[in-house]
Amino acid sequence: MxxxxxxxxxxxxxxxxxxxxxxxxxxxxxxxxxxxxxxxxxxxxxxxxxxxxxxxxxxxxxxxxxxxxxxxxxxxxxxxxxxxxxxxxxxxxxxxxxxxxxxxxxxxxxxxxxxxxxxxxxxxxxxxxxxxxxxxxxxxxxxxxxxxxxxxxxxxxxxxxxxxxxxxxxxxxxxxxxxxxxxxxxxxxxxxxxxxxxxxxxxxxxxxxxxxxxxxxxxxxxxxxxxxxxxxxxxxxxxxxxxxxxxxxxxxxxxxxxxxxxxxxxxxxxxxxxxxxxxxxxxxxxxxxxxxxxxxxxxxxxxxxxxxxxxxxxxxxxxxxxxxxxxxxxxxxxxxxxRLHGAVRSLREITGETTEPAAAAPPAGPALLDEDAVFRPDTPWWDPAHADPAAPDRDRITVDGKAVGAGSRVLLRPGLRRTDAQDLFLQGRSALVEAVLRDVDGGVHLAVTVDGDPGADIRREQGRFLYFQPDEVTPLEDA
Known part of the structure; x- marks a missing residue:
């Protein structure tokens, strides 16, 4: 042995x-x-x-x-x-x-x-x-x-x-x-x-x-x-x-x-x-x-x-x-x-030095695309230039028969299956919709700031919002 x-x-x-x-x-x-x-x-x-x-x-x-x-x-x-x-x-x-x-x-x-x-x-x-x-x-x-x-x-x-x-x-x-x-x-x-x-x-x-x-x-x-x-x-x-x-x-x-x-x-x-x-x-x-x-x-x-x-x-x-x-x-x-403040892993995986993004198909992953419209083969999917600015129909969605988009006010009612402890405290609060976002899987998300939040202006400048799905909000009369 x-x-x-x-x-x-x-x-x-x-x-x-x-x-x-x-x-x-x-x-x-x-x-x-x-x-x-x-x-x-x-x-x-x-x-x-x-x-x-x-x-x-x-x-x-x-x-x-x-x-x-x-x-x-x-x-x-x-x-x-x-x-x-x-x-x-x-x-x-x-x-x-x-x-x-x-x-x-x-x-x-x-x-x-x-x-x-x-x-x-x-x-x-x-x-x-x-x-x-x-x-x-x-x-x-x-x-x-x-x-x-x-x-x-x-x-x-x-x-x-x-x-x-x-x-x-x-x-x-x-x-x-x-x-x-x-x-x-x-x-x-x-x-x-x-x-x-x-x-x-x-x-x-x-x-x-x-x-x-x-x-x-x-x-x-x-x-x-x-x-x-x-x-x-x-x-x-x-x-x-x-x-x-x-x-x-x-x-x-x-x-x-x-x-x-x-x-x-x-x-x-x-x-x-x-x-x-x-x-x-x-x-x-x-x-x-x-x-x-x-x-x-x-x-x-x-x-x-x-x-x-x-x-x-x-x-x-x-x-x-x-x-x-x-x-x-x-x-x-x-x-x-x-670097410690955060990282999006999907960006690194798709745009790494050894791989190129797909030319004609959207990549898979959970990252959100701001007003995601047309995939251009010569522009990375995460680049703002990738989105088509002339797509007003994608800036708004219909919720309970009403058009909801940036500037709309909604009532928050987080779903129990997807919520966390923080969201529970927001049940019944009113909020302002800042943007309608779509992910690469076709999902729609509403970026909102909560009414009465003293840090709303800072969140808006930094682009850091709370996100809810359409079935988690009820439209209110727009301001």
């Missing part, structure tokens, strides 16, 4: 690793990025594999299991990379006059406030093995990360040591197991099983041991990257008809495998503790990691930039990644802010 622990080729996992990094640090430190914030006192929620002696008592697990269907070619090998965070406890000590150090809850410096914090150091376990060897039997790779203690001096502006940071890391033990079994289907396919297990021999000293003690010995945000040297994996959400039963029979525990890497390829899988879709991507507009995927980047960056100087000092002293977020929000150039 030939088994190696060689590193996974960087080119194989490069694109998938961008998403894997987001998974690894999801929730690592949340806005407002201070250790004192309530939301940062309960961390490490995703992909936590705890010591087996602690998990059953507290409803957590020590094993993560991935099963998926693969179609490897002859002599193919599978490369697997396990990635996780190892919690590292950091305490703050202040220097005394006699040369000793004493633990303190905080240490004030001109640019930051240092506080105790649990850092996360990235760990990686990699192996590559021939698929034929996996069919012959299970292949296991045990791994250990030893306990250690490190001290980092803290210096003031004059170079004098005013304290130190002491980092203590507990021992972690685990095992990565791989196995492959042939499937009874028309094509040569295998069920590939990858198991990650925390095998730490640590036993809680008493029944009251808290979660922090277990986390120091846990695999945090554990996930796998798997790659085939030749062949492909099948999508677990959209498999071919012949493989649906085999895919349905896969037993995935505490993980969710999806196709990753380049579009059109299926030789890389990301098995994540967070549910993702096939071929997930990091938005190209994102200026950097903010470790808080529950927020929109623009809003999060604005809130971060608006923190007080004292709050920023506390955030910088919490963690170097938090400090990087503060610096990022403070230094974003205007053009990056504009």
């Amino acid at each position: 030939t088994t190696t622990t060689a590193a996974v080729p960087a080119s194989r996992f490069a694109l998938a690793r961008q998403v894997a990094d987001a998974v690894l640090f999801e929730g690592y430190v949340l806005y407002p990025y201070r250790a004192s914030a309530a939301k940062n006192r309960m961390r490490w929620q995703f992909g936590v594999l705890v010591p087996p002696a602690w998990g059953p008592r507290h409803g957590e697990h020590s094993v993560q299991r991935t099963e998926l269907v693969a179609e490897p070619r002859a002599d193919a090998s599978v490369a697997v990379e396990l990635r996780f965070l190892h919690a590292r406890r950091r305490t703050v000590e202040e220097a005394r006059a006699d040369g000793s150090f004493a633990a303190v809850p905080r240490l004030h410096l001109p640019d930051r406030v240092l506080v105790p914090w649990d850092e996360g150091s990235e760990e990686r376990v990699a192996m590559s093995v021939r698929v034929a060897d996996l069919e012959a039997g299970e292949v296991s790779l045990p791994f250990t990360r030893p306990a250690r203690e490190e001290a980092e001096p803290v210096l003031d502006a004059d170079g004098r040591q005013v304290g130190r940071l002491v980092r203590r890391t507990e021992r972690i033990d685990g095992v990565l197991r791989l196995h492959a079994a042939p499937l009874d289907v028309p094509y040569r396919s295998l069920k590939l099983t990858a198991v990650v297990e925390n095998t730490a021999g640590w036993t809680p000293p008493d029944e009251g041991a808290d979660r922090d003690a277990a986390l120091a010995r846990s695999l945090v945000a554990a996930h796998l990257l798997l790659g085939l040297s030749a062949g492909s994996f099948l999508s677990m959400t959209d498999p071919p008809e012949w493989a649906r039963a085999s895919v349905a029979g896969c037993d995935n525990r505490h993980t969710w495998p999806v196709l990753a890497g380049e579009d059109g390829r299926a030789d890389v899988v990301l098995s994540s503790p967070i549910i993702l879709e096939d071929h997930p991507r990091i938005a190209p507009e994102s200026a950097g990691a903010m470790y808080d995927a529950t927020e929109i980047d623009e809003i999060l960056a604005l809130r971060t930039a608006a923190l007080t100087d004292q709050e920023k000092r506390e955030a910088r002293g919490t963690d170097h990644r938090a400090a990087a977020v503060i610096d990022l929000a403070d230094t974003l150039p205007p053009e990056v802010w504009e």
